[in-house]
Amino acid sequence: IVLPGGGYTFLSDREADPPATAFFAKGYQVFILRYSICGAASDLRPLADAALTVRQIRANRAEWNVFPDKIAVCGFSAGGHLAASLGTLWDSPELSAKTSFSDIPSRPDALILGYPVVTAGKYAHEGSIRALSGGEPTRRQRDFYSLEHHVSPSTPPAFLWHTQEDADVPVENTLLFAAALRRSGVPFECHIFRKGSHGLSMC
Numbered sequence: 001i002v003l004p005g006g007g008y009t010f011l012s013d014r015e016a017d018p019p020a021t022a023f024f025a026k027g028y029q030v031f032i033l034r035y036s037i038c039g040a041a042s043d044l045r046p047l048a049d050a051a052l053t054v055r056q057i058r059a060n061r062a063e064w065n066v067f068p069d070k071i072a073v074c075g076f077s078a079g080g081h082l083a084a085s086l087g088t089l090w091d092s093p094e095l096s097a098k099t100s101f102s103d104i105p106s107r108p109d110a111l112i113l114g115y116p117v118v119t120a121g122k123y124a125h126e127g128s129i130r131a132l133s134g135g136e137p138t139r140r141q142r143d144f145y146s147l148e149h150h151v152s153p154s155t156p157p158a159f160l161w162h163t164q165e166d167a168d169v170p171v172e173n174t175l176l177f178a179a180a181l182r183r184s185g186v187p188f189e190c191h192i193f194r195k196g197s198h199g200l201s202m203c
Helices: 017-025 045-059 078-089 126-133 139-145 172-184
Strands: 072-076 110-114 158-163 188-193
Touching: 017 072, 045 078, 072 078, 078 110, 078 126, 126 139, 158 172, 172 188
Parallel strands: 072 110, 110 158, 158 188
Antiparallel strands: none
């Protein structure tokens, strides 16, 4: 499931079709989720969109030729925040309150995070956090959207990449998430490239 970025205010076309096409060419079944943005990005709507998408794919696994235990979410920038949110908050009471009960789990089986927004703390991408919060974020909202605090042993394995030169989403976002994965014993691979601006998509 490809989740394009855009700071939760738009959806980047270059982070949608190009990666989806690349995965499809390798034999994967691919979906692009155009999740809630702008004024509809608050109240956990993007996260509910992602959770319901995973459930829908699993529910239609036979018709859509999908392995229900091999579903990865691939997110870029704010889409990386959404992917990581699903990987860490899939069983949270807050998300459960926004989606109807289902015996089909919404936890993805793997995370692919490209220059992701991760934290709402010191190294936050403030535009993304404000869009999610519906305005100036409260302390509680900052804590909730700082995903490095929600990593647990049940977080899916992850592949992360970022660039040292990223001036929009600091590389510390990826480093914080990688460190949290390490502490929780979650398998991960992390690549930090020296050169490159934000929004590289398929480079």
